[in-house]
Amino acid sequence: MAVNTVIIVTHNAEAVLGRCLAALAAQTAPSVVVALIDSGSEDAGYVQAYSQQPGFIVRCTDNIGFSQANNLGWQMVRQEAELVLFLNPDAFPASESLERACAFLAANPAVGCVGGRLLGFDAASGQPTGLLDSTGVFTKWYGRWYDRDQGQPDSGQHREQEDVPAVCGAFLLARRTALEQVALPGDAVFDPAFFLYKxxxxxxxxxxxxxxKIVYLPEVVAHHCRGWQNDRKAMPVQMRLIAAKNELLLYRRHPSPYILWALLKYAAVRCLQI
Structure with a gap:
Protein backbone atom coordinates (compact mmCIF):
# COMPACT_ATOMS: atom_id res chain seq x y z
CA MET A 1 0.00 0.00 0.00
CA ALA A 2 1.43 3.38 -0.94
CA VAL A 3 0.74 6.93 0.02
CA ASN A 4 -1.50 8.19 -2.76
CA THR A 5 -1.81 11.79 -1.68
CA VAL A 6 0.03 14.35 0.41
CA ILE A 7 -2.03 17.39 1.41
CA ILE A 8 -0.09 20.54 2.29
CA VAL A 9 -1.86 23.71 3.38
CA THR A 10 0.14 26.89 2.88
CA HIS A 11 -0.25 30.41 4.23
CA ASN A 12 2.67 32.73 3.56
CA ALA A 13 4.91 29.64 3.63
CA GLU A 14 7.25 30.53 0.78
CA ALA A 15 10.32 30.38 3.03
CA VAL A 16 9.81 26.70 3.91
CA LEU A 17 7.75 25.11 1.14
CA GLY A 18 10.72 24.42 -1.14
CA ARG A 19 12.51 22.45 1.58
CA CYS A 20 9.32 20.50 2.32
CA LEU A 21 8.78 19.54 -1.32
CA ALA A 22 12.44 18.61 -1.72
CA ALA A 23 12.07 16.24 1.23
CA LEU A 24 9.03 14.67 -0.45
CA ALA A 25 10.90 14.30 -3.74
CA ALA A 26 13.66 12.42 -1.90
CA GLN A 27 11.30 9.83 -0.43
CA THR A 28 11.91 6.14 -1.09
CA ALA A 29 8.14 5.58 -1.23
CA PRO A 30 6.46 5.34 -4.66
CA SER A 31 5.49 8.53 -6.44
CA VAL A 32 2.72 10.50 -4.82
CA VAL A 33 0.28 13.22 -5.76
CA VAL A 34 0.82 16.44 -3.82
CA ALA A 35 -2.22 18.63 -3.24
CA LEU A 36 -1.15 22.19 -2.42
CA ILE A 37 -3.96 24.24 -0.90
CA ASP A 38 -3.07 27.87 -0.34
CA SER A 39 -5.20 29.55 2.30
CA GLY A 40 -4.88 33.27 1.78
CA SER A 41 -1.16 33.90 1.23
CA GLU A 42 -0.44 37.57 0.57
CA ASP A 43 1.11 36.47 -2.73
CA ALA A 44 0.24 32.91 -3.75
CA GLY A 45 2.54 32.94 -6.76
CA TYR A 46 5.01 30.62 -5.04
CA VAL A 47 2.26 27.99 -4.83
CA GLN A 48 0.73 28.63 -8.24
CA ALA A 49 4.15 28.00 -9.77
CA TYR A 50 3.58 24.26 -9.19
CA SER A 51 0.21 24.15 -10.97
CA GLN A 52 1.75 23.07 -14.29
CA GLN A 53 4.11 20.51 -12.82
CA PRO A 54 3.20 16.81 -13.01
CA GLY A 55 2.12 15.22 -9.75
CA PHE A 56 0.73 18.44 -8.28
CA ILE A 57 -2.80 19.65 -7.68
CA VAL A 58 -2.98 23.32 -6.74
CA ARG A 59 -5.89 25.29 -5.34
CA CYS A 60 -5.74 28.84 -3.99
CA THR A 61 -8.45 30.26 -1.76
CA ASP A 62 -9.05 33.08 0.67
CA ASN A 63 -7.83 32.53 4.23
CA ILE A 64 -10.39 29.88 5.13
CA GLY A 65 -8.30 28.40 7.95
CA PHE A 66 -6.09 25.36 8.30
CA SER A 67 -8.88 22.85 8.99
CA GLN A 68 -11.11 23.97 6.16
CA ALA A 69 -8.21 24.12 3.71
CA ASN A 70 -7.23 20.54 4.60
CA ASN A 71 -10.86 19.53 4.14
CA LEU A 72 -10.81 21.09 0.69
CA GLY A 73 -7.72 19.08 -0.18
CA TRP A 74 -9.33 15.91 1.15
CA GLN A 75 -12.47 16.46 -0.91
CA MET A 76 -10.38 16.94 -4.04
CA VAL A 77 -8.38 13.71 -3.70
CA ARG A 78 -10.33 11.26 -1.57
CA GLN A 79 -11.76 9.22 -4.45
CA GLU A 80 -8.29 8.09 -5.52
CA ALA A 81 -6.45 8.00 -2.22
CA GLU A 82 -5.96 4.92 -0.06
CA LEU A 83 -3.71 6.74 2.37
CA VAL A 84 -3.52 10.48 2.95
CA LEU A 85 -0.57 12.28 4.52
CA PHE A 86 -1.44 15.62 6.09
CA LEU A 87 1.89 17.46 6.11
CA ASN A 88 2.77 20.96 7.28
CA PRO A 89 4.83 23.00 4.83
CA ASP A 90 7.40 23.50 7.60
CA ALA A 91 7.81 19.74 8.15
CA PHE A 92 10.56 17.86 6.32
CA PRO A 93 10.29 14.05 6.42
CA ALA A 94 13.42 11.88 6.35
CA SER A 95 13.79 9.94 3.11
CA GLU A 96 12.41 6.61 4.34
CA SER A 97 9.64 7.98 6.53
CA LEU A 98 6.74 7.63 4.10
CA GLU A 99 7.72 4.12 3.06
CA ARG A 100 7.98 2.99 6.68
CA ALA A 101 4.69 4.59 7.68
CA CYS A 102 2.89 3.10 4.67
CA ALA A 103 4.28 -0.36 5.33
CA PHE A 104 3.12 -0.19 8.92
CA LEU A 105 -0.44 0.75 7.96
CA ALA A 106 -0.50 -1.99 5.33
CA ALA A 107 0.44 -4.56 7.98
CA ASN A 108 -1.87 -3.25 10.70
CA PRO A 109 -5.45 -2.83 9.47
CA ALA A 110 -6.77 -1.81 12.91
CA VAL A 111 -4.65 1.36 12.90
CA GLY A 112 -6.37 4.47 11.59
CA CYS A 113 -3.43 6.86 11.55
CA VAL A 114 0.20 7.14 12.52
CA GLY A 115 2.60 9.91 13.47
CA GLY A 116 6.34 10.00 13.80
CA ARG A 117 9.23 11.32 15.81
CA LEU A 118 9.29 15.05 15.11
CA LEU A 119 12.59 16.88 15.60
CA GLY A 120 12.97 20.61 16.03
CA PHE A 121 14.23 22.70 13.13
CA ASP A 122 15.21 26.36 13.01
CA ALA A 123 13.96 27.84 9.74
CA ALA A 124 16.07 30.98 10.14
CA SER A 125 19.40 29.14 10.30
CA GLY A 126 18.30 26.15 8.23
CA GLN A 127 19.60 23.80 10.89
CA PRO A 128 18.13 21.22 13.31
CA THR A 129 17.81 22.51 16.86
CA GLY A 130 18.86 19.27 18.55
CA LEU A 131 15.59 19.38 20.48
CA LEU A 132 12.52 17.23 20.10
CA ASP A 133 9.26 18.67 18.79
CA SER A 134 6.83 15.82 19.46
CA THR A 135 6.83 12.11 20.28
CA GLY A 136 3.06 11.84 20.38
CA VAL A 137 0.33 13.92 21.96
CA PHE A 138 -0.84 13.12 25.49
CA THR A 139 -2.92 14.51 28.34
CA LYS A 140 -1.83 15.47 31.82
CA TRP A 141 -3.73 13.87 34.71
CA TYR A 142 -5.83 17.02 34.96
CA GLY A 143 -6.75 17.00 31.27
CA ARG A 144 -4.40 19.38 29.42
CA TRP A 145 -3.16 18.15 26.05
CA TYR A 146 0.52 18.53 25.19
CA ASP A 147 3.18 17.33 22.75
CA ARG A 148 5.40 14.92 24.65
CA ASP A 149 9.08 15.87 24.83
CA GLN A 150 8.56 19.22 23.09
CA GLY A 151 11.63 21.39 23.63
CA GLN A 152 13.58 18.59 25.33
CA PRO A 153 17.09 17.55 24.21
CA ASP A 154 17.03 14.50 21.96
CA SER A 155 18.76 11.91 24.11
CA GLY A 156 17.14 8.89 22.50
CA GLN A 157 14.05 8.79 24.69
CA HIS A 158 10.83 7.15 23.50
CA ARG A 159 12.37 4.96 20.83
CA GLU A 160 9.66 2.30 21.11
CA GLN A 161 6.53 2.05 19.00
CA GLU A 162 3.38 2.67 21.06
CA ASP A 163 -0.32 3.34 20.88
CA VAL A 164 -0.93 6.99 21.75
CA PRO A 165 -3.97 9.21 22.39
CA ALA A 166 -3.12 11.49 19.45
CA VAL A 167 -0.35 12.51 17.07
CA CYS A 168 0.80 15.90 15.86
CA GLY A 169 -0.85 17.06 12.64
CA ALA A 170 2.45 18.32 11.22
CA PHE A 171 2.93 14.73 9.96
CA LEU A 172 -0.23 12.64 10.16
CA LEU A 173 -0.68 9.67 7.84
CA ALA A 174 -4.26 8.35 7.83
CA ARG A 175 -6.22 5.57 6.19
CA ARG A 176 -8.95 6.79 3.84
CA THR A 177 -11.53 4.34 5.20
CA ALA A 178 -10.91 5.62 8.73
CA LEU A 179 -11.28 9.23 7.64
CA GLU A 180 -14.48 8.44 5.78
CA GLN A 181 -15.94 6.75 8.84
CA VAL A 182 -15.41 9.75 11.14
CA ALA A 183 -16.03 12.54 8.62
CA LEU A 184 -18.34 15.32 9.78
CA PRO A 185 -21.27 16.74 7.77
CA GLY A 186 -20.07 18.32 4.55
CA ASP A 187 -17.39 15.63 4.17
CA ALA A 188 -15.13 17.42 6.64
CA VAL A 189 -12.23 15.43 8.08
CA PHE A 190 -11.12 18.23 10.38
CA ASP A 191 -13.75 20.10 12.34
CA PRO A 192 -14.08 23.43 10.48
CA ALA A 193 -14.88 25.17 13.78
CA PHE A 194 -11.15 24.84 14.55
CA PHE A 195 -9.69 27.58 12.36
CA LEU A 196 -6.16 26.74 13.48
CA TYR A 197 -4.64 24.68 16.34
CA LYS A 198 -5.99 21.59 18.17
CA LYS A 213 -5.84 2.78 16.93
CA ILE A 214 -3.40 5.67 16.70
CA VAL A 215 0.28 4.78 16.73
CA TYR A 216 3.54 6.64 17.30
CA LEU A 217 6.33 5.23 15.11
CA PRO A 218 9.80 6.38 16.23
CA GLU A 219 11.40 5.12 13.02
CA VAL A 220 9.29 7.64 11.09
CA VAL A 221 11.21 10.89 11.42
CA ALA A 222 10.56 14.45 10.27
CA HIS A 223 12.02 17.82 11.18
CA HIS A 224 9.45 20.45 12.09
CA CYS A 225 9.72 24.20 12.55
CA ARG A 226 7.66 25.68 15.36
CA GLY A 227 8.93 29.22 15.52
CA TRP A 228 6.97 30.60 18.47
CA GLN A 229 7.18 27.66 20.87
CA ASN A 230 9.98 29.12 22.99
CA ASP A 231 8.61 32.65 23.09
CA ARG A 232 4.86 32.84 23.43
CA LYS A 233 5.00 36.64 23.62
CA ALA A 234 6.35 36.68 20.06
CA MET A 235 3.13 35.06 18.90
CA PRO A 236 0.61 37.70 17.67
CA VAL A 237 -2.27 38.32 20.07
CA GLN A 238 -4.80 37.27 17.43
CA MET A 239 -3.07 33.90 17.04
CA ARG A 240 -2.94 33.42 20.80
CA LEU A 241 -6.65 34.17 20.94
CA ILE A 242 -7.39 31.59 18.25
CA ALA A 243 -5.29 29.01 20.11
CA ALA A 244 -7.05 29.74 23.41
CA LYS A 245 -10.49 29.64 21.76
CA ASN A 246 -9.78 26.31 20.09
CA GLU A 247 -8.48 24.83 23.32
CA LEU A 248 -11.77 25.80 24.95
CA LEU A 249 -13.71 24.35 22.02
CA LEU A 250 -11.79 21.08 22.23
CA TYR A 251 -12.79 20.56 25.85
CA ARG A 252 -16.39 21.35 25.02
CA ARG A 253 -16.43 18.82 22.18
CA HIS A 254 -14.65 16.23 24.33
CA PRO A 255 -15.43 17.09 27.98
CA SER A 256 -12.58 17.49 30.46
CA PRO A 257 -12.27 19.26 33.82
CA TYR A 258 -9.43 21.25 32.24
CA ILE A 259 -12.10 23.32 30.50
CA LEU A 260 -12.20 25.55 33.59
CA TRP A 261 -8.55 26.52 33.16
CA ALA A 262 -9.02 26.84 29.40
CA LEU A 263 -11.88 29.29 30.03
CA LEU A 264 -9.70 31.39 32.33
CA LYS A 265 -6.87 31.37 29.78
CA TYR A 266 -9.20 32.45 27.01
CA ALA A 267 -10.55 35.28 29.14
CA ALA A 268 -7.01 36.41 30.01
CA VAL A 269 -5.95 36.51 26.36
CA ARG A 270 -9.14 38.20 25.23
CA CYS A 271 -9.34 40.81 27.99
CA LEU A 272 -5.72 41.32 29.04
CA GLN A 273 -3.94 40.24 25.84
CA ILE A 274 -1.50 38.06 27.78
Missing amino acids: EDIELCLRLRQAGW
Whole structure:
Protein backbone atom coordinates (compact mmCIF):
# COMPACT_ATOMS: atom_id res chain seq x y z
CA MET A 1 0.00 0.00 0.00
CA ALA A 2 1.43 3.38 -0.94
CA VAL A 3 0.74 6.93 0.02
CA ASN A 4 -1.50 8.19 -2.76
CA THR A 5 -1.81 11.79 -1.68
CA VAL A 6 0.03 14.35 0.41
CA ILE A 7 -2.03 17.39 1.41
CA ILE A 8 -0.09 20.54 2.29
CA VAL A 9 -1.86 23.71 3.38
CA THR A 10 0.14 26.89 2.88
CA HIS A 11 -0.25 30.41 4.23
CA ASN A 12 2.67 32.73 3.56
CA ALA A 13 4.91 29.64 3.63
CA GLU A 14 7.25 30.53 0.78
CA ALA A 15 10.32 30.38 3.03
CA VAL A 16 9.81 26.70 3.91
CA LEU A 17 7.75 25.11 1.14
CA GLY A 18 10.72 24.42 -1.14
CA ARG A 19 12.51 22.45 1.58
CA CYS A 20 9.32 20.50 2.32
CA LEU A 21 8.78 19.54 -1.32
CA ALA A 22 12.44 18.61 -1.72
CA ALA A 23 12.07 16.24 1.23
CA LEU A 24 9.03 14.67 -0.45
CA ALA A 25 10.90 14.30 -3.74
CA ALA A 26 13.66 12.42 -1.90
CA GLN A 27 11.30 9.83 -0.43
CA THR A 28 11.91 6.14 -1.09
CA ALA A 29 8.14 5.58 -1.23
CA PRO A 30 6.46 5.34 -4.66
CA SER A 31 5.49 8.53 -6.44
CA VAL A 32 2.72 10.50 -4.82
CA VAL A 33 0.28 13.22 -5.76
CA VAL A 34 0.82 16.44 -3.82
CA ALA A 35 -2.22 18.63 -3.24
CA LEU A 36 -1.15 22.19 -2.42
CA ILE A 37 -3.96 24.24 -0.90
CA ASP A 38 -3.07 27.87 -0.34
CA SER A 39 -5.20 29.55 2.30
CA GLY A 40 -4.88 33.27 1.78
CA SER A 41 -1.16 33.90 1.23
CA GLU A 42 -0.44 37.57 0.57
CA ASP A 43 1.11 36.47 -2.73
CA ALA A 44 0.24 32.91 -3.75
CA GLY A 45 2.54 32.94 -6.76
CA TYR A 46 5.01 30.62 -5.04
CA VAL A 47 2.26 27.99 -4.83
CA GLN A 48 0.73 28.63 -8.24
CA ALA A 49 4.15 28.00 -9.77
CA TYR A 50 3.58 24.26 -9.19
CA SER A 51 0.21 24.15 -10.97
CA GLN A 52 1.75 23.07 -14.29
CA GLN A 53 4.11 20.51 -12.82
CA PRO A 54 3.20 16.81 -13.01
CA GLY A 55 2.12 15.22 -9.75
CA PHE A 56 0.73 18.44 -8.28
CA ILE A 57 -2.80 19.65 -7.68
CA VAL A 58 -2.98 23.32 -6.74
CA ARG A 59 -5.89 25.29 -5.34
CA CYS A 60 -5.74 28.84 -3.99
CA THR A 61 -8.45 30.26 -1.76
CA ASP A 62 -9.05 33.08 0.67
CA ASN A 63 -7.83 32.53 4.23
CA ILE A 64 -10.39 29.88 5.13
CA GLY A 65 -8.30 28.40 7.95
CA PHE A 66 -6.09 25.36 8.30
CA SER A 67 -8.88 22.85 8.99
CA GLN A 68 -11.11 23.97 6.16
CA ALA A 69 -8.21 24.12 3.71
CA ASN A 70 -7.23 20.54 4.60
CA ASN A 71 -10.86 19.53 4.14
CA LEU A 72 -10.81 21.09 0.69
CA GLY A 73 -7.72 19.08 -0.18
CA TRP A 74 -9.33 15.91 1.15
CA GLN A 75 -12.47 16.46 -0.91
CA MET A 76 -10.38 16.94 -4.04
CA VAL A 77 -8.38 13.71 -3.70
CA ARG A 78 -10.33 11.26 -1.57
CA GLN A 79 -11.76 9.22 -4.45
CA GLU A 80 -8.29 8.09 -5.52
CA ALA A 81 -6.45 8.00 -2.22
CA GLU A 82 -5.96 4.92 -0.06
CA LEU A 83 -3.71 6.74 2.37
CA VAL A 84 -3.52 10.48 2.95
CA LEU A 85 -0.57 12.28 4.52
CA PHE A 86 -1.44 15.62 6.09
CA LEU A 87 1.89 17.46 6.11
CA ASN A 88 2.77 20.96 7.28
CA PRO A 89 4.83 23.00 4.83
CA ASP A 90 7.40 23.50 7.60
CA ALA A 91 7.81 19.74 8.15
CA PHE A 92 10.56 17.86 6.32
CA PRO A 93 10.29 14.05 6.42
CA ALA A 94 13.42 11.88 6.35
CA SER A 95 13.79 9.94 3.11
CA GLU A 96 12.41 6.61 4.34
CA SER A 97 9.64 7.98 6.53
CA LEU A 98 6.74 7.63 4.10
CA GLU A 99 7.72 4.12 3.06
CA ARG A 100 7.98 2.99 6.68
CA ALA A 101 4.69 4.59 7.68
CA CYS A 102 2.89 3.10 4.67
CA ALA A 103 4.28 -0.36 5.33
CA PHE A 104 3.12 -0.19 8.92
CA LEU A 105 -0.44 0.75 7.96
CA ALA A 106 -0.50 -1.99 5.33
CA ALA A 107 0.44 -4.56 7.98
CA ASN A 108 -1.87 -3.25 10.70
CA PRO A 109 -5.45 -2.83 9.47
CA ALA A 110 -6.77 -1.81 12.91
CA VAL A 111 -4.65 1.36 12.90
CA GLY A 112 -6.37 4.47 11.59
CA CYS A 113 -3.43 6.86 11.55
CA VAL A 114 0.20 7.14 12.52
CA GLY A 115 2.60 9.91 13.47
CA GLY A 116 6.34 10.00 13.80
CA ARG A 117 9.23 11.32 15.81
CA LEU A 118 9.29 15.05 15.11
CA LEU A 119 12.59 16.88 15.60
CA GLY A 120 12.97 20.61 16.03
CA PHE A 121 14.23 22.70 13.13
CA ASP A 122 15.21 26.36 13.01
CA ALA A 123 13.96 27.84 9.74
CA ALA A 124 16.07 30.98 10.14
CA SER A 125 19.40 29.14 10.30
CA GLY A 126 18.30 26.15 8.23
CA GLN A 127 19.60 23.80 10.89
CA PRO A 128 18.13 21.22 13.31
CA THR A 129 17.81 22.51 16.86
CA GLY A 130 18.86 19.27 18.55
CA LEU A 131 15.59 19.38 20.48
CA LEU A 132 12.52 17.23 20.10
CA ASP A 133 9.26 18.67 18.79
CA SER A 134 6.83 15.82 19.46
CA THR A 135 6.83 12.11 20.28
CA GLY A 136 3.06 11.84 20.38
CA VAL A 137 0.33 13.92 21.96
CA PHE A 138 -0.84 13.12 25.49
CA THR A 139 -2.92 14.51 28.34
CA LYS A 140 -1.83 15.47 31.82
CA TRP A 141 -3.73 13.87 34.71
CA TYR A 142 -5.83 17.02 34.96
CA GLY A 143 -6.75 17.00 31.27
CA ARG A 144 -4.40 19.38 29.42
CA TRP A 145 -3.16 18.15 26.05
CA TYR A 146 0.52 18.53 25.19
CA ASP A 147 3.18 17.33 22.75
CA ARG A 148 5.40 14.92 24.65
CA ASP A 149 9.08 15.87 24.83
CA GLN A 150 8.56 19.22 23.09
CA GLY A 151 11.63 21.39 23.63
CA GLN A 152 13.58 18.59 25.33
CA PRO A 153 17.09 17.55 24.21
CA ASP A 154 17.03 14.50 21.96
CA SER A 155 18.76 11.91 24.11
CA GLY A 156 17.14 8.89 22.50
CA GLN A 157 14.05 8.79 24.69
CA HIS A 158 10.83 7.15 23.50
CA ARG A 159 12.37 4.96 20.83
CA GLU A 160 9.66 2.30 21.11
CA GLN A 161 6.53 2.05 19.00
CA GLU A 162 3.38 2.67 21.06
CA ASP A 163 -0.32 3.34 20.88
CA VAL A 164 -0.93 6.99 21.75
CA PRO A 165 -3.97 9.21 22.39
CA ALA A 166 -3.12 11.49 19.45
CA VAL A 167 -0.35 12.51 17.07
CA CYS A 168 0.80 15.90 15.86
CA GLY A 169 -0.85 17.06 12.64
CA ALA A 170 2.45 18.32 11.22
CA PHE A 171 2.93 14.73 9.96
CA LEU A 172 -0.23 12.64 10.16
CA LEU A 173 -0.68 9.67 7.84
CA ALA A 174 -4.26 8.35 7.83
CA ARG A 175 -6.22 5.57 6.19
CA ARG A 176 -8.95 6.79 3.84
CA THR A 177 -11.53 4.34 5.20
CA ALA A 178 -10.91 5.62 8.73
CA LEU A 179 -11.28 9.23 7.64
CA GLU A 180 -14.48 8.44 5.78
CA GLN A 181 -15.94 6.75 8.84
CA VAL A 182 -15.41 9.75 11.14
CA ALA A 183 -16.03 12.54 8.62
CA LEU A 184 -18.34 15.32 9.78
CA PRO A 185 -21.27 16.74 7.77
CA GLY A 186 -20.07 18.32 4.55
CA ASP A 187 -17.39 15.63 4.17
CA ALA A 188 -15.13 17.42 6.64
CA VAL A 189 -12.23 15.43 8.08
CA PHE A 190 -11.12 18.23 10.38
CA ASP A 191 -13.75 20.10 12.34
CA PRO A 192 -14.08 23.43 10.48
CA ALA A 193 -14.88 25.17 13.78
CA PHE A 194 -11.15 24.84 14.55
CA PHE A 195 -9.69 27.58 12.36
CA LEU A 196 -6.16 26.74 13.48
CA TYR A 197 -4.64 24.68 16.34
CA LYS A 198 -5.99 21.59 18.17
CA GLU A 199 -7.75 20.28 15.05
CA ASP A 200 -5.35 17.31 14.94
CA ILE A 201 -6.21 16.27 18.51
CA GLU A 202 -9.94 16.55 17.83
CA LEU A 203 -9.63 14.32 14.74
CA CYS A 204 -7.62 11.74 16.69
CA LEU A 205 -10.26 11.66 19.41
CA ARG A 206 -12.97 10.92 16.84
CA LEU A 207 -10.86 8.17 15.31
CA ARG A 208 -10.30 6.53 18.70
CA GLN A 209 -14.00 6.81 19.56
CA ALA A 210 -14.75 4.95 16.33
CA GLY A 211 -12.44 2.12 17.41
CA TRP A 212 -9.31 2.96 15.40
CA LYS A 213 -5.84 2.78 16.93
CA ILE A 214 -3.40 5.67 16.70
CA VAL A 215 0.28 4.78 16.73
CA TYR A 216 3.54 6.64 17.30
CA LEU A 217 6.33 5.23 15.11
CA PRO A 218 9.80 6.38 16.23
CA GLU A 219 11.40 5.12 13.02
CA VAL A 220 9.29 7.64 11.09
CA VAL A 221 11.21 10.89 11.42
CA ALA A 222 10.56 14.45 10.27
CA HIS A 223 12.02 17.82 11.18
CA HIS A 224 9.45 20.45 12.09
CA CYS A 225 9.72 24.20 12.55
CA ARG A 226 7.66 25.68 15.36
CA GLY A 227 8.93 29.22 15.52
CA TRP A 228 6.97 30.60 18.47
CA GLN A 229 7.18 27.66 20.87
CA ASN A 230 9.98 29.12 22.99
CA ASP A 231 8.61 32.65 23.09
CA ARG A 232 4.86 32.84 23.43
CA LYS A 233 5.00 36.64 23.62
CA ALA A 234 6.35 36.68 20.06
CA MET A 235 3.13 35.06 18.90
CA PRO A 236 0.61 37.70 17.67
CA VAL A 237 -2.27 38.32 20.07
CA GLN A 238 -4.80 37.27 17.43
CA MET A 239 -3.07 33.90 17.04
CA ARG A 240 -2.94 33.42 20.80
CA LEU A 241 -6.65 34.17 20.94
CA ILE A 242 -7.39 31.59 18.25
CA ALA A 243 -5.29 29.01 20.11
CA ALA A 244 -7.05 29.74 23.41
CA LYS A 245 -10.49 29.64 21.76
CA ASN A 246 -9.78 26.31 20.09
CA GLU A 247 -8.48 24.83 23.32
CA LEU A 248 -11.77 25.80 24.95
CA LEU A 249 -13.71 24.35 22.02
CA LEU A 250 -11.79 21.08 22.23
CA TYR A 251 -12.79 20.56 25.85
CA ARG A 252 -16.39 21.35 25.02
CA ARG A 253 -16.43 18.82 22.18
CA HIS A 254 -14.65 16.23 24.33
CA PRO A 255 -15.43 17.09 27.98
CA SER A 256 -12.58 17.49 30.46
CA PRO A 257 -12.27 19.26 33.82
CA TYR A 258 -9.43 21.25 32.24
CA ILE A 259 -12.10 23.32 30.50
CA LEU A 260 -12.20 25.55 33.59
CA TRP A 261 -8.55 26.52 33.16
CA ALA A 262 -9.02 26.84 29.40
CA LEU A 263 -11.88 29.29 30.03
CA LEU A 264 -9.70 31.39 32.33
CA LYS A 265 -6.87 31.37 29.78
CA TYR A 266 -9.20 32.45 27.01
CA ALA A 267 -10.55 35.28 29.14
CA ALA A 268 -7.01 36.41 30.01
CA VAL A 269 -5.95 36.51 26.36
CA ARG A 270 -9.14 38.20 25.23
CA CYS A 271 -9.34 40.81 27.99
CA LEU A 272 -5.72 41.32 29.04
CA GLN A 273 -3.94 40.24 25.84
CA ILE A 274 -1.50 38.06 27.78
